[in-house]
Each structure stands twice: as structure tokens, then as C-alpha cells.
Amino acid sequence: MAIFIFKRVIGIPVTLFILSLMIFSLVLFLSPSERVAVFVSSSDALQSASLEELIERYGLDQPFYVQYGNWVKELLRGNLGWSSSARMPISEALALRIPATIELLFAGQVILLFGGIYLGTLAAEKENRFTDHCIRLLTIVGGAIPEFLVGLFLLILFYVTFDLLPPGRLGMLSTDIVNAPAFVKYTGLHLVDSLLNGQPHVFMDAFSHLILPSMAYSLGGLAATVRLMRSSLLDNLSRGYVPTARLKGLSNRQVMTRHVRRNAMLPVITFMGMRIPVLLSGSVIVETIFNFPGMGMFIVTAAQGLDFPAIIAASLAVSVIIIISNLIVDILYTVLNPQIRLDISR
Amino acid sequence: MKKQAKALVQHPTGIIGIILVLFWVSVAILAPMLAPPQDPDNAYMMVRHGFSSLPNPPNGQSPWGTTSGGYDIFYGIIWGSRTALVLGLVTVLATATIGALAGGVCAYYGGILDGVCMRIVDLFMGIPFLIAVIVMTTVWGKGMDKIILALIVFGWHRYARMMRSEVLVVKEQEFVLAAKNMGASPMGIFFRHVLPNALSPIIILMSINIGRMVLVAASLSFVGIGAEPGFADWGQMLNFSRNWISGIPGAPFYYWYTYAYASVAIFTFVLGWTLLGDALGTMYGKQEAY
Numbered sequence: 001m002a003i004f005i006f007k008r009v010i011g012i013p014v015t016l017f018i019l020s021l022m023i024f025s026l027v028l029f030l031s032p033s034e035r036v037a038v039f040v041s042s043s044d045a046l047q048s049a050s051l052e053e054l055i056e057r058y059g060l061d062q063p064f065y066v067q068y069g070n071w072v073k074e075l076l077r078g079n080l081g082w083s084s085s086a087r088m089p090i091s092e093a094l095a096l097r098i099p100a101t102i103e104l105l106f107a108g109q110v111i112l113l114f115g116g117i118y119l120g121t122l123a124a125e126k127e128n129r130f131t132d133h134c135i136r137l138l139t140i141v142g143g144a145i146p147e148f149l150v151g152l153f154l155l156i157l158f159y160v161t162f163d164l165l166p167p168g169r170l171g172m173l174s175t176d177i178v179n180a181p182a183f184v185k186y187t188g189l190h191l192v193d194s195l196l197n198g199q200p201h202v203f204m205d206a207f208s209h210l211i212l213p214s215m216a217y218s219l220g221g222l223a224a225t226v227r228l229m230r231s232s233l234l235d236n237l238s239r240g241y242v243p244t245a246r247l248k249g250l251s252n253r254q255v256m257t258r259h260v261r262r263n264a265m266l267p268v269i270t271f272m273g274m275r276i277p278v279l280l281s282g283s284v285i286v287e288t289i290f291n292f293p294g295m296g297m298f299i300v301t302a303a304q305g306l307d308f309p310a311i312i313a314a315s316l317a318v319s320v321i322i323i324i325s326n327l328i329v330d331i332l333y334t335v336l337n338p339q340i341r342l343d344i345s346r
Numbered sequence: 347m348k349k350q351a352k353a354l355v356q357h358p359t360g361i362i363g364i365i366l367v368l369f370w371v372s373v374a375i376l377a378p379m380l381a382p383p384q385d386p387d388n389a390y391m392m393v394r395h396g397f398s399s400l401p402n403p404p405n406g407q408s409p410w411g412t413t414s415g416g417y418d419i420f421y422g423i424i425w426g427s428r429t430a431l432v433l434g435l436v437t438v439l440a441t442a443t444i445g446a447l448a449g450g451v452c453a454y455y456g457g458i459l460d461g462v463c464m465r466i467v468d469l470f471m472g473i474p475f476l477i478a479v480i481v482m483t484t485v486w487g488k489g490m491d492k493i494i495l496a497l498i499v500f501g502w503h504r505y506a507r508m509m510r511s512e513v514l515v516v517k518e519q520e521f522v523l524a525a526k527n528m529g530a531s532p533m534g535i536f537f538r539h540v541l542p543n544a545l546s547p548i549i550i551l552m553s554i555n556i557g558r559m560v561l562v563a564a565s566l567s568f569v570g571i572g573a574e575p576g577f578a579d580w581g582q583m584l585n586f587s588r589n590w591i592s593g594i595p596g597a598p599f600y601y602w603y604t605y606a607y608a609s610v611a612i613f614t615f616v617l618g619w620t621l622l623g624d625a626l627g628t629m630y631g632k633q634e635a636y
Contacts, residue, residue: 029485144620146561148568160592281476288569303484303571
């Protein structure tokens with residue numbers, strides 16, 4: 001398995017190189033004065049020099065590959081430029097925003113996986129009965145409702161009507177605790193940091209703020225995982241290993257949990273990997289509706305303010321999130337798939 | 347053909363899909379009669395009744411009320427159906443043509459060409475669609491035409507993938523080998539025999555994608571980076587309603603009309619095309635999730 005992971009990791013720099021080239025080529029659509037903004041690291045640097053000086057300093061009259069080289073050099077130093085919409089260096093803004101999006105992505109994937117397994121199994125066990133038809137109807141409707149309608153509906157229901165689950169990422173009280181100097185930010189993930197700092201209230205608060213956005217954002221994917229899990233279970237139940245396991249004396253329940261479900265889960269895991277870009281797209285909508293300060297909201301504010309450096313850096317950050325989470329899903333797949341696990345250890 | 351149409355109508359979800367699609371198509375066609383524009387040259391700009399930032403409940407002048415900015419909701423919904431239909435049809439026709447040709451040709455010739463094609467498709471698969479469209483429209487500037495262009499650039503790869511797997515199956519079938527033995531040219535075989543026989547999943551995907559594309563465009567307008575202000579567009583109408591969702595203290599649904607009509611419009615439009623695609627899928631015997 002170590003060899004497999006090693007092989008996957010080697011491919012990452014190549015993918016990153018191609019993606020960074022594609023993202024940087026966006027700069028070619030910009031005029032030189034807009035392009036200057038991509039390289040400036042603080043608002044002072046913009047005021048103290050003339051446009052010509054800046055064009056000279058960052059080599060913006062040079063050929064494309066030289067400009068790309070300069071940009072990568074700055075990038076490796078951790079200098080991503082100055083965000084005019086967030087009014088801070090982009091690297092700082094990203095450090096605040098990326099953990100929020102990762103929390104949401106993780107919560108969404110958990111719903112996809114466990115919701116898909118539970119409802120898919122239920123539908124397959126009751127095949128062509130009333131429960132199955134209900135679940136099928138839910139998946140068709142759930143797949144057709146756009147995220148922002150689900151989001152608005154949940155917001156109206158749980159916040160406006162019942163005043164249960166508020167928008168935002170943290171309540172006022174918890175925000176004060178998190179921003180206090182005594183609170184050590186190990187990861188930036190409130191769910192993890194609150195536990196490490198021994199603040200269960202902050203954990204519960206962060207968790208309750210995650211419920212609505214992650215529901216709004218995973219509903220479309222959940223419809224697909226339920227359908228996938230159902231058909232994959234039915235397919236596996238008709239395979240030869242099921243009667244074999246029964247002959248061995250296992251109960252129906254044991255056959256289902258130990259053999260059939262484990263095998264049937266694999267397409268769902270593959271789908272989760274494919275779903276990551278879709279979920280991140282959804283974060284743009286969901287974060288805007290729920291006022292959840294992650295990458296999606298960052299991109300929207302940057303786009304509204306024509307903040308090009310932020311847009312370019314955010315594209316790169318999103319690519320990195322996708323690459324890393326895909327790697328995690330791949331590793332999960334190998335851990336769960338007995339065939340791959342055995343092949344590799346041989 | 348007649349049998350297939352019958353099967354489609356007998357399919358319970360299919361009939362609902364067809365009714366919804368026909369409803370919105372007729373609304374779009376009849377828009378000038380249902381909601382006569384004040385300025386026929388600029389019919390897509392929503393009619394305004396004053397410039398008040400407060401929404402106005404339904405009254406004699408505006409049957410479904412106005413959103414903030416005085417925009418007539420009835421007018422916006424009716425003309426918004428045209429925006430949605432045009433955007434959906436243009437993007438879907440363009441992406442399907444590009445994708446089907448690229449995927450089909452690559453799979454038909456195979457070899458290195460196929461390998462390169464599939465790597466490009468894989469790369470596009472990994473790009474978050476909505477974020478890519480936002481980035482492109484930011485760099486290119488505002489407007490419906492830019493949105494359509496960005497949707498096409500990032501939307502063709504699904505068709506390419508699907509077409510490829512179909513063509514790989516079709517090209518091995520006897521009638522293709524027969525045509526080859528009869529001395530037909532590779533291009534002739536591709537366009538006359540392979541392509542028509544691999545089209546059915548593309549048609550299903552097109553139906554589903556009309557809804558999906560309209561949704562992405564609406565999402566863009568919803569977060570405020572899509573159509574220009576005042577353009578008849580359902581996503582934008584929902585964007586106008588965002589500040590009014592919580593109503594007034596004691597009456598949470600006080601401004602219900604600002605979001606209710608637009609939500610129902612988007613939902614039924616997308617549901618119609620999705621159900622139609624779903625029914626087409628059952629008809630052609632393809633049940634997998636698209």
C-alpha cells in the first residue's frame with residue numbers, strides 16, 4: 001500500500017505544475033496595470049512607486065515564461081499578493097478561509113457517505129416496496145433542487161421560523177473565545193482546535209453552525225450516492241459469494257455487513273472523490289447564503305470587487321484542496337477494497 | 347419512433363416532465379403577450395414601478411408585487427423564462443456538439459489521440475465548474491454572453507466522456523465492420539454509422555443539462571456576479587430577495603412574494619428537464635445516474 005500511495009504522491013507536482021500554468025495564463029487576459037496587482041504584496045508597495053516602476057520591478061514587460069517564473073518564486077516564498085477585497089495579504093486571508101471550507105467539505109462528505117449507505121441499504125432491502133419508492137422520489141426531487149433553494153428553505157425554516165440554527169461560522173460568545181490570545185489555533189479548524197483547547201462549548205457551537213450549510217450542500221450528491229448504493233447493493237447481492245457466505249453459516253445480517261455492504265460501498269467512495277469539485281462549487285452558494293466565511297465567500301467577494309490577485313490565488317488554493325482530498329479518498333478506497341489491499345501487499 | 351413516444355408518455359414522471367417543459371417553453375414564446383414590455387427594444391430589462399428599495403406586495407399595477415428596486419416580479423418571471431430557455435439551449439447545443447465530436451473522434455481513431463483527449467477531459471473533470479465560471483467571468487467581464495461562453499468552455503467534457511464510451515462499443519459492431527469492408531471512408535463511417543448510433547445517451551444528458559446550466563447561471567446571478575442589474579433573470583430576482591427573507595419581527599413571511607415566485611419558477615423549470623431526461627433514460631434502457 002505504501003508503494004501505491006508513493007506513486008500517487010509523485011504525480012502531484014506534475015498536476016500542480018499544469019494547473020498553476022493554466023491559472024497563471026488567466027493573467028494574460030488582464031491589462032498590465034491590473035497585472036501589477038497580482039505581484040504586489042502590501043498596499044504600501046502600491047502607493048510608493050509609479051506604475052512604470054512596478055511594471056519594471058515585476059518584469060511585466062518580459063515574456064510569459066519569465067513572468068510565470070517570477071510568480072512561482074514569490075509563491076514559494078509564501079507571497080501571494082495583496083487582496084484589495086479582504087484588505088490583507090492573500091496568504092493571511094487564505095489561512096483564515098481554507099479551514100472553514102475544509103470543515104464544510106468534511107461535513108458534506110460524511111453526510112454523503114453515511115446518508116448514502118443508510119438510505120441506499122434501506123432502499124435495496126425494501127426493493128420495489130413503498131419505502132423504496134419514497135426514497136426514489138426523494139432522490140429525484142433532491143437532485144433537481146438547486147443548492148440555493150435548499151439553503152434558503154433551510155434558513156427560513158430553522159432560523160427565521162424556529163430560531164434554532166443561526167447562520168455564520170460561530171456565535172458571538174465563541175468568537176470572543178476563539179479570538180482571545182489564550183486560545184491556541186493549532187489547525188484553524190474550530191472543531192479540532194476547540195477540543196485541543198478544552199472548550200466543548202465552542203465545539204458544540206461550531207458544530208451547530210455546520211449543520212445547515214452542510215445539509216444544503218450535500219443534498220444533490222446524497223441523491224446520487226443513495227441511488228448508487230442501492231444499485232450496487234442489488235448487484236452485489238446477486239453475486240456468487242453471497243450464497244457461499246450463507247453456506248458457511250453466516251446470518252443474513254452478517255453477510256450484509258461483512259461482505260455485501262463493504263463491496264457495495266466502493267463505487268460510493270469513488271463517487272465521493274469525483275464529487276469534491278462539485279461540493280467546492282456548491283460552497284460558493286452555500287457559504288454566501290449562510291454567511292459562512294470560507295473560500296466560496298472569499299471568491300465571490302473577490303469577483304465582485306474585481307480583485308484579480310485574490311481570484312488567482314484562490315483558484316490555486318482550491319486546486320490544492322482538491323488534489324489533497326482526492327488523495328485522501330484514494331487512500332480510503334485502497335484501505336476499504338480488499339482486492340487492492342491484497343494485490344499491493346503481494 | 348411512435349412506440350418510443352408512447353412509452354415516454356406512459357412513464358408517470360415523463361409526463362410530468364413534458365408538461366413542465368411545454369409549460370415553460372410556451373411561457374417563453376408567449377412572453378410579449380403575457381407581459382408586454384414598456385420598451386420593445388429592451389424587453390429583457392425588467393419593468394420598474396418606482397425606485398423604492400422596499401418590496402411592494404401584489405397590487406393592481408403589479409400582480410405579483412415588486413422586489414426591492416421596484417422591479418415587477420410577474421414581468422421578471424415571464425421574461426426570465428426566455429433568458430433561461432435561451433441560455434439552456436445555446437449552452438447545451440454548443441457543449442454537446444463540441445463534446446460529442448471531440449469524444450467521438452478521439453475514441454474512433456484511438457491511440458495517442460484518445461489518450462491525450464482523455465487526460466484533458468480528466469483535468470476538466472477535476473475543476474470545480476461554478477468556481478471556474480466565476481473566475482472566467484471575472485477576468486472577461488460581466489454579461490450574459492460571457493457567462494454562456496464560460497459555461498461552454500467548462501461544460502463540454504461530460505459529453506466527450508460519455509460519447510467516448512459509446513463509440514468504443516459501437517465501432518466494434520458488425521454493421522461498422524461491414525461498412526468498412528464495403529470501402530466506405532473513415533469519416534463517412536463515423537458520421538453516417540457510428541455517431542447516430544451513439545447519440546441516445548447524449549440526448550438524455552442534454553435534457554438534464556438544460557436544467558443544470560440554467561441553475562449554474564442562476565447561481566451566479568444569485569451571488570451577484572451574473573447578469574447585469576435589472577436583467578430579467580430568476581437568479582437575480584432571488585438575489586434581490588436575500589435581504590427580505592427574514593421578514594419583519596413577528597411576521598417572518600411578510601415578504602414571501604420576493605422569493606416564492608422565483609424559487610418555484612427555477613425549481614419547476616429544472617425539475618421538468620430532469621424528469622424528461624430521467625424518462626428518456628428509462629426509455630432507452632439507461633438507468634445510471636448522470
